[in-house]
Amino acid sequence: MKKRLETICVQGGYTPGNGEPRQIPIVQSTTFKYDTSEDMGKLFDLEASGYFYSRLQNPTNDLVAAKIAELEGGCAAMLTSSGQAANFYAIFNIATCGDHIVSSSSIYGGTFNLFAVTMRKMGIEFTFVSPDCTDEELEAAFRPNTKAVFGETIANPALCVLDIERFANAAHKHGVPLIIDNTFATPVNCRPFEWGADIVTHSTTKYMDGHGSAVGGCIVDSGKFDWTKYPEKFAGLCTPDDSYHGVVYAERFGLEGAFITKATAQLMRDFGSIQAPFNAYLLNLGLESLHVRMKRHCENAQAVAEFLESSDKISWVRYCGLKNDKYHALAEKYLPNGSCGVVSFGVKGGRKAAESFMKKLRVIAIETHVADARSCCLHPASATHRQMTDDELLAAGVSPDLVRLSCGIENAQDLIDDIKQALDQID
Numbered sequence: 001m002k003k004r005l006e007t008i009c010v011q012g013g014y015t016p017g018n019g020e021p022r023q024i025p026i027v028q029s030t031t032f033k034y035d036t037s038e039d040m041g042k043l044f045d046l047e048a049s050g051y052f053y054s055r056l057q058n059p060t061n062d063l064v065a066a067k068i069a070e071l072e073g074g075c076a077a078m079l080t081s082s083g084q085a086a087n088f089y090a091i092f093n094i095a096t097c098g099d100h101i102v103s104s105s106s107i108y109g110g111t112f113n114l115f116a117v118t119m120r121k122m123g124i125e126f127t128f129v130s131p132d133c134t135d136e137e138l139e140a141a142f143r144p145n146t147k148a149v150f151g152e153t154i155a156n157p158a159l160c161v162l163d164i165e166r167f168a169n170a171a172h173k174h175g176v177p178l179i180i181d182n183t184f185a186t187p188v189n190c191r192p193f194e195w196g197a198d199i200v201t202h203s204t205t206k207y208m209d210g211h212g213s214a215v216g217g218c219i220v221d222s223g224k225f226d227w228t229k230y231p232e233k234f235a236g237l238c239t240p241d242d243s244y245h246g247v248v249y250a251e252r253f254g255l256e257g258a259f260i261t262k263a264t265a266q267l268m269r270d271f272g273s274i275q276a277p278f279n280a281y282l283l284n285l286g287l288e289s290l291h292v293r294m295k296r297h298c299e300n301a302q303a304v305a306e307f308l309e310s311s312d313k314i315s316w317v318r319y320c321g322l323k324n325d326k327y328h329a330l331a332e333k334y335l336p337n338g339s340c341g342v343v344s345f346g347v348k349g350g351r352k353a354a355e356s357f358m359k360k361l362r363v364i365a366i367e368t369h370v371a372d373a374r375s376c377c378l379h380p381a382s383a384t385h386r387q388m389t390d391d392e393l394l395a396a397g398v399s400p401d402l403v404r405l406s407c408g409i410e411n412a413q414d415l416i417d418d419i420k421q422a423l424d425q426i427d
C-alpha cells in the first residue's frame with residue numbers, strides 16, 4: 001500500500017513481525033556472532049549482507065536510515081555521526097585529490113570551512129558560486145575534473161532558496177550529480193529528488209531530531225544517477241576496489257546500491273563516523289513527529305516574521321514566507337507548504353541594540369543552535385563572528401544588526417509578546 005509522508009514519518013523503515021517490539025530495538029552491540037568463519041568471510045567479501053561490526057553498520061541505524069530514504073523518495077541511505085560527516089562522505093565518495101566541486105556560496109559556515117579549508121588540504125578544489133548567479137556564471141564554474149555540484153535547499157543562515165532544478169540541469173549537462181543539503185526544509189517541505197537532485201544530505205541534529213538531543217547526519221541516494229555512463233570520471237564506483245578483492249560497486253550493487261554500499265564499505269570502514277545506535281533511536285523518536293512539528297515551526301515563523309515586518313524597531317526581515325522577500329517566488333515553487341522556522345532580521349540601532357534586545361528575551365534563549373522545539377536566537381556579530389570588524393561582517397553577508405531567530409513550537413503569541421517586550425526595553 002502506498003504510504004503518504006505523514007504515515008512514513010510515524011511508521012516508515014520498520015515493520016515489526018508477530019510478537020516483535022513495536023518501537024525500534026536499540027541494538028547496543030559493537031559486534032555480531034557467526035557460526036563459521038566462512039559465514040563471516042562472505043560479509044568481508046561483500047558477497048552476503050549482514051552485520052559484523054558497528055563501526056560500519058548497525059541494525060538500529062539501518063532502520064532509521066530506511067525511514068529517511070523513504071521520506072526523501074530515495075533508494076538507500078546511511079546515518080553518520082554528524083551533518084559534517086554526511087557532507088564530507090557525500091563528496092569524498094566520488095571526489096578525490098585532483099578533483100573539483102562546484103558549490104553554492106550560500107551554505108552553512110561549518111560546511112564552507114570543511115570545503116574551503118580542510119578538503120582543499122586534501123587536494124579537492126571548490127569553486128563557489130552565488131545561488132543567484134546567472135546561467136553563464138554557473139556554466140563558467142565547471143572544469144573537466146568537476147565531480148559534483150553542491151547546494152542547500154534553504155541556506156543556513158542566509159535563508160536563500162536554491163533553484164534546485166536549474167542547478168540540477170547544469171550538473172547533469174556536465175555529467176555530474178547534484179548533492180543537496182536538505183537540512184532546513186526537511187522532506188516534509190521539499191523533496192529535492194523530485195526536482196532532479198541525485199544525492200541528499202542532512203544534519204539530523206536539526207529538525208529531524210528536533211529536540212536538541214542528538215548530533216547526527218544522513219546521506220540519501222536517489223539511485224537515479226548513472227555512474228556507468230562516465231566510468232572514467234567515477235572510477236571509484238566503476239572500476240575494481242582492490243580492498244574488496246576487485247568488486248566493482250556499480251556492477252555488483254547496481255545504480256540503487258552502489259553509492260551507499262561504497263560509502264559504507266570504504267568510508268565508514270576507514271573513518272568510522274557512524275551514529276551511535278542510541279542516537280539513532282532518539283532521531284527516530286524525532287522523526288515520528290516531524291510532520292506535525294514542521295507545520296508548527298513554519299506557522300510560528302510566519303507569524304513572527306509578519307510581526308517583525310510591521311514593527312518600527314526593526315530595519316529589515318528575511319523570511320521566504322513573506323510576500324516581499326527576495327526568495328518568495330522560489331519558495332512558492334519549491335516550498336509550497338512552508339519553508340522552515342528560522343527568520344533573520346535587523347534591529348534598528350545596530351550591534352548594540354541587537355545585543356541589548358537579546359538580553360531582555362525571556363522565552364527565547366540565546367544559543368548556537370537552530371531547529372529545536374524550543375525557540376532560540378543568536379547574534380552572530382557578538383558570537384560566531386565576533387572576531388570580525390563591522391566592515392568584515394558586511395563583506396561576509398552578516399550585518400552587525402543581524403539576529404538569527406529559530407522559532408520553536410511554542411505558542412506563537414508568546415514568542416511575539418517576548419520579542420515585543422524585549423524591543424520595548426532596548427537601551
Ligand SMILES: *Cc1c(COP(=O)(O)O)cnc(C)c1O
Nearest residue numbers: 082083084108156183203205216
Ligand atoms: C548544522 C548544519 C550542518 C552541520 O551539521 P552538524 O550535525 O552540526 O554536524 C550542515 N548543514 C546545515 C545546513 C546545517 O544547518
